[in-house]
Amino acid sequence: MSTPLEQWVESVARLTRPAKITWCDGSEDEAARMQEQLIREGQTVRLNDKTYPNCYLHRSDPTDVARTEKVTFICTRERENAGPTNNWMAPAEARQTLSRLFDGSMKDRTMYVVPYILGPAASPQSRIGVEVTDSAYVVASMKIMSRMGKVALDRLGSSSDFVPGMHSLGDLNPDRRYIAHFPEEKLIWSIGSGYGGNALLGKKCFALRIASWMAREQGWMAEHMLILGLESPGGKVTYMAAAFPSACGKTNLAMMVSALENEGYRVWTIGDDIAWLQVGADGYLHAINPEAGFFGVAPGTNEKTNPNVMSAIRRNSIFTNTAMTSRQEPWWEGMDSIPPTDMLDWQGRQWDSSKGPAAQANSRYTVPAVQSSSISPRWEDPGGVPISAFIFGGRRARLAPLVYEANNWQHGVYVAATMASETTAAITGAVGVTRRDPMAMLPFCGYNMADYFGHWLEMGRNIPHPPKIFHVNWFRKGDDGKFLWPGYGENVRVLKWMLERIEGKAAATETPIGVVPTPDALTLDGLDVTRKTMLELLSVDPAAWIKEHEDVGRFFQEFGDRLPDELRDEHRRLGERLQSVPAGSK
């Protein structure tokens, strides 16, 4: 008698007709074999064995370097259930269109069966997925990013409780690229891309799009959030989770070396991208990190912006689309100031600075989480860590102050639902355009976002000790176009203020948009930020916010009647507060 997994694998093989089927065990030997295979295929090179032992550089197809949201589909029976912010395709049509592409797509290739656990192996909150893929790069990456192989098969046994994901590189033609999710069947089909979030199906496809659907059905939350612990003098650790759109510094914040370490404030990493949250017996929301590695943006990463990751990536790591020096070491813009002269660019050509950057703007490192010296002793706690604060943020050159606190959960849901950010290179398309990205989940919510807001409101009613909700903006610029706040390790000063708010100690002022610190409330010693800059960073300009309010109104209209009344109320109230600010006052 074959198991449900074996039956599914057989059905995929009948469709894709691979030359060979390999069941992955997750061993080191197997990972080494994958790299040898990739080196033979020609897009992968081994890096300097002395300075970067067991590290590889992989060059992807130049047309396949970021997530492609245009060809990412939510395939629910009813179009309305995918909602206005997702691309929708009817399940039958998606199956038909993609089946044609999968038909024989693995001919002459090996099909790898990759069972994986999302979450700590021993956690009841963890879930199992199985990805079938013809890409050795995916296998090698999944080995770092998840608990993969035997450990997952052992936990699954003969159960049918896993999320199947079928992936094939196809011919890598962008016109024949589809990432399709069937949330009602808890199934993923992806073809035509070998890149990150399009191809590592455990990441955005399962851990966010499918999981967000499961979470609503089952009363938990799947969020695009880092998880960190802030240790204060005396050793107490307070856990926070933060949502920012892709390439807005989540990894750097999660792995931060605190500028206030001498004063006893230290940051511990639990996760850098995704959080699964569930109400615990103690009445707090508990978070686990479903992943086991970090898939971080390389450009701009250096000893100052993320020293922890700079040492972590010196071994057992995969680099994707970075440049390579003549010493076979990875290199990217912003790693150090002077580019080495003799270098290959991300496509393996001799680099010529007149032809643009050496590393692709969305080039990445993939590194096991345990290799960071900031990794929390509780990062694999089966019960997760209790969350005291949610932080939302994006890139906004203007408007949003450095930090503000929502008045309560419902207002916090409004703040998160209306957040916006300037787009980055993590997705294909124009960079620097402001778009609304509710909870940083716009590209990752597997159902109608109006219902997702409803789920947030519902969760709020069921959490006895809900986290406080904050909004931050590290990216505010002055009139000279320069960033006003130094960011990185200095962000701990803002986290410290949040901690003091949680403890009921920090000074704050009410504004129409929420509660901001008084200019003296942040610890600024040792920092070269003037009082004038601080005032500018914390200022709330009612006229600019009235425009923002109107824009949010237009955004909300997209959701029609499905938008929860609570958000309409919050929107009306914000409008009233903004109108009642006396003219001329700040």
Ligand code: SAT
């Ligand atoms: O490509 S991923 O989705 O894994 C990374 C990102 O865009 O956040």
Ligand code: MN
């Ligand atoms: Mn992400």
